[in-house]
Amino acid sequence: MNSDNSASHLQLVADKAGGRLDRWLAEQVPDLSRSRIQKLIEQGQVQLNGQVCNSQKLVVQPGDCIQVTIPAAKPLDLVPEERPLDVLYEDEHLLIINKPVGLVVHPAPGHEGGTLVNALLAYCNNLAGIGGVQRPGIVHRLDKDTSGALAIAKTDLAHQHLQSQFKTKTARREYLAVVYGAPTQSRGTIDAPIGRHPVERKKMAVVSEDRGGRRAVTHWEVAERLGNYTLMRFQLETGRTHQIRVHSAHIGHPVVGDPVYSSGRAVGVNLPGQALHAWKLTLQHPVTGDWIEVIAPLPATFLTLLEVLRRRAST
Known part of the structure; x- marks a missing residue:
């Protein structure tokens, strides 16, 4: 097509x-x-x-x-914009990129341009008509200030297949984050529903299901202890908005640099966003059925943060 x-x-x-x-x-x-x-x-x-x-x-x-x-395919009413993309995997069916901090994935009011979708329209000059519209197939998202691996479907079939994988949890997403504090246990699971904050409508919060919250499950384990900070590995079982950020704050270990859920605590490193990175993405190829695993290298600012905290913890 x-x-x-x-x-x-x-x-x-x-x-x-x-x-x-x-x-x-x-x-x-x-x-x-x-x-x-x-x-x-x-x-x-x-x-x-x-x-x-x-x-x-x-x-x-x-x-x-x-x-x-x-x-x-009807053209999408968006302007293609040339922008360098850090490509982790690509073939005729799908594309996996390492999204940088600060890049909005999808156009929205106030962000009609400068998004990943605008860049993809310029990068993929032969996009199939997904659902009859010429557009890249965004099958999952990352917050503007969260970096890491993001899969994009190039064809209608790939879009449907990948969406199904994320829905049935066949696809696995693993994140790395630096959080405040030192958990007493080495691993655990957070099972707490997430919904819109009852007062601050731009925020999400742990909200009971009878008040509009939807079930959210996050598995975590300690990757490295760094004094009063911890490098944590997270695996999502569900995909709620701001899930890791909300759940981390809920258990008393908010993500470092998170301007919304960490009360603006300083860490001594100038971070452009929260120290949260979609580190590993594992999924099944929509056509061949082969398993694909990609590792997204950590951003330079994240690596700098780890170096500083390791140095502090060793003194």
């Missing part, structure tokens, strides 16, 4: 009974997700034996001739 200005047409003939039309087409055209095929059927873009077919449940019979028209 191309992102040019012309529609593409597929002509298929069934050599045997194939079950439901949408399922049969999904098997025959792996570049299209089943939900995308269902939309094309609803839009009258699928013909069966020369007649428009609007039923995705229709059973394909031997000898049936099916034509699929795939409209050209």
Whole structure:
């Protein structure tokens, strides 16, 4: 499926009974997700034996001739912006980058430009139409001031597959963070629902489920003790907004440099954001099924912070 200005047409003939039309087409055209095929059927873009077919449940019979028209992907109403990207992995289906601190992932009010999506539109000059729109497929996000590994789908199929992996927790995300204090245990699990802060609406907080909180589970372990600070390794079981930052503060060990949840405590190192980094991402390739594991190198400021704290802890 191309992102040019012309529609593409597929002509298929069934050599045997194939079950439901949408399922049969999904098997025959792996570049299209089943939900995308269902939309094309609803839009009258699928013909069966020369007649428009609007039923995705229709059973394909031997000898049936099916034509699929795939409209050209609509351009996303955003301006591509050239920006260097730290690419950790790339093929025709997906891209994994090491996102720097300070980069907003997705456009939002007040951030229509200068985002990762703007940069991706310039970097990937042959993006497929995900959901019929020419756009990079953001399947998970990182906060503006959190760095690290971020996966982007290039095709409709990859987008659907990767979203499913994050939803079913097949994909694993591991983070490194420097927190205040020294936990008494070496590892643990935080199981506390997160929702919008009842007073400060721009913040998240641990909120009971009957008050709008959603279940949030974070596993943690001590990676290195640094005096009154600790390098922690976190693994997410759920993906709530600001989850690690909220949970760390909840157990009395907020992330160093976090301007929202750590009460602005100084550490003596000028950090551009919180000392939180998406260190490792493990996922299954959406086409080959091979496992991919990427390690995102720590930012220079994070490494400087560790050096300073190690030096202090050893004196």
